[in-house]
Amino acid sequence: MAVVLVTGGAGYVGSHACKALARAGHTPVCVDNLRTGWRDLAAFGPFEQVDLMDAGALENVFGKYKPDAVMHFAALSLVGESVARPDLYHRVNITGSLNLLDAMRAHGVAPIVFSSTCAIYGEAGDEDLTEDRPMAPESPYGASKLAVERILSDYEAAFGLRCAALRYFNVAGADPEAEIGERHDPETHLIPITIEVALGERENLSVFGKDYPTPDGTCVRDYVHVADLIDAHILALDKLMAGESGIRVNIGAGRGYSVAEVAEAVARVSGKPVATVDAPRRAGDPPRLVADHSRATAVLGWTPTRSALDVIIEDALRWRVSPRFAA
Ligand code: UFG
Numbered sequence: 084m085a086v087v088l089v090t091g092g093a094g095y096v097g098s099h100a101c102k103a104l105a106r107a108g109h110t111p112v113c114v115d116n117l118r119t120g121w122r123d124l125a126a127f128g129p130f131e132q133v134d135l136m137d138a139g140a141l142e143n144v145f146g147k148y149k150p151d152a153v154m155h156f157a158a159l160s161l162v163g164e165s166v167a168r169p170d171l172y173h174r175v176n177i178t179g180s181l182n183l184l185d186a187m188r189a190h191g192v193a194p195i196v197f198s199s200t201c202a203i204y205g206e207a208g209d210e211d212l213t214e215d216r217p218m219a220p221e222s223p224y225g226a227s228k229l230a231v232e233r234i235l236s237d238y239e240a241a242f243g244l245r246c247a248a249l250r251y252f253n254v255a256g257a258d259p260e261a262e263i264g265e266r267h268d269p270e271t272h273l274i275p276i277t278i279e280v281a282l283g284e285r286e287n288l289s290v291f292g293k294d295y296p297t298p299d300g301t302c303v304r305d306y307v308h309v310a311d312l313i314d315a316h317i318l319a320l321d322k323l324m325a326g327e328s329g330i331r332v333n334i335g336a337g338r339g340y341s342v343a344e345v346a347e348a349v350a351r352v353s354g355k356p357v358a359t360v361d362a363p364r365r366a367g368d369p370p371r372l373v374a375d376h377s378r379a380t381a382v383l384g385w386t387p388t389r390s391a392l393d394v395i396i397e398d399a400l401r402w403r404v405s406p407r408f409a410a
Contacts, residue, residue: 195247256398315334
């Protein structure tokens with residue numbers, strides 16, 4: 084059983100990773116600056132409030148816990164915001180990762196599972212994205228993640244780092260036990276916002292662009308359940324611990340839904356109406372991002388089991404109305 088240092092472990096995806104690691108018998112050490120994370124979500128092992136920009140403090144955490152592996156979730160991750168603040172996105176996402184990698188080197192830690200993104204790919208038209216697609220990020224967020232992937236490859240070649248970069252599509256849903264889930268302030272993501280409309284907490288959903296070259300004119304995304312995404316992390320960790328490296332795989336459900344289809348699905352699952360209003364396109368949004376995840380199946384043995392859209396929405400809704408959401 085391993086000690087796994089989890090950066091961003093108090094955030095949405097990171098907290099689900101900590102829960103799964105603890106359940107698998109590992110010790111997750113949560114490292115989070117709590118800028119967008121939540122202390123109460125870091126409930127599955129030791130917690131250290133540390134910012135990855137603080138190399139000295141990070142170094143101390145490595146000395147204290149002597150991790151066997153790292154899962155690296157901590158990052159700024161909003162596509163729209165990154166267009167306005169490329170300075171912040173590049174500084175935080177790249178420097179934070181470099182500090183982490185250098186602490187790993189200094190302490191002889193080799194395995195790292197890194198949260199990458201489909202936002203590193205360029206325009207794909209109607210095709211599902213394979214890992215061989217050209218890299219051409221449309222946002223500073225995607226560019227910062229691509230830069231870190233390249234650094235990881237260089238560290239693998241030069242220093243014996245062993246990395247799995249998981250290229251997430253749109254993560255959604257919540258812990259099926261509703262113990263933890265997504266809590267952003269302010270919320271910007273489609274499914275939680277649409278749920279707020281259904282719950283009467285928001286007047287309507289702004290649909291960002293209805294003139295995209297997609298069947299109904301709204302953007303198409305591949306929504307993957309956070310529980311499935313975390314399964315991929317555990318499988319990747321096992322591979323790295325067994326000595327593998329150089330894993331680069333897409334983690335998406337392999338099926339796309341438009342913004343309009345998501346609004347309909349939330350109305351159907353919740354039994355409540357979802358009012359929409361037309362709004363301009365949001366900067367940095369590609370029309371269609373859908374995964375071909377066959378490499379993840381071949382390399383990790385991963386197949387999604389909870390990523391049907393209605394299941395994602397049911398789980399997100401259950402968390403959203405649970406007392407723990409408001410805690
Ligand atoms: N959208 C709306 N109205 C809203 C919110 C979102 O129409 O109020 C649309 C967006 O324009 C987009 C789709 O819903 O077309 C999904 O938007 P999200 O903000 O939920 O997710 P993104 O696709 O922008 O971003 C997410 C993650 C990123 C990741 C990216 C990859 O936040 O970290 O998926 O596509 F890189």
